[in-house]
Amino acid sequence: MAITFTWRGGFDNSEVEHLHAAGFDREPSAHDWRAQVDRHSLGWVNARDGDRLVGWVNVAWDGSGHAFVLDTVVAADARRHGVGTGLITEAARQAGAAGCEWLHVDFEEHLRGFYFEACGFRPTAAGLIALPSA
Template sequence: MTITYEWRGDFDNEALDALHADGFGHPVGRTDGRERLRRHSLGWVCAWEGRSLIGFVNVAWDGGAHAFVLDTVVARHRRGNGVGAALVTRAAEEARAAHCSWLHVDFEEHLRGFYFDACGFRQTAAGLIAL
């Protein structure tokens, strides 16, 4: 299994929609992800196995010092092999190269080990309002 990682990789919306459905366990949607990312993101990282999109992470930002990891997803059949951690590592490298000072993430409790242990995030105080 050779997996390559690409910053701001060229993907098609159908492949990203299918990956999100597989990874997050919901029906396949129809989202113009390319346009959304173009408008709101510092960048994104694609994980490719051959020509198949098997992983993805979005890096949103505030246009300054703060970048945000969103929607880290790995195809179910490729989980547990370090793909997710490699996606986040590349995202952190690229955010640093863009002169961001902070990389934020929020996550569900069952992902605590992934983000703290595998990716190196540390716990901080934060707040959230459900809208």
């Protein structure tokens, strides 16, 4: 596997959506990833094995010192090959280059080892409110 990581690289909505649908065990939709990242993100990182998108992460931000890792996903057959760590490493590097002081992440408990041990995040106090659907 020869993985290349690209900051703000080109992508097709369909390839990101299919990667997410498989990674998060849901049916693909017509979600417009390009509009989302163009409107709200500092950038994103593509991980490709040749032409195939095998990993992707969105880096949202507050326009100042805080960046946020969202939507991290790696294709099932590319996991445990350093793709996820590479995505986060490049996201952190680029957020720092943009002047951000902090990179935040929320995750499910089973990903604790990945984010804390493999990627170097540290635990912090945080809060969460589930909002009702409109």
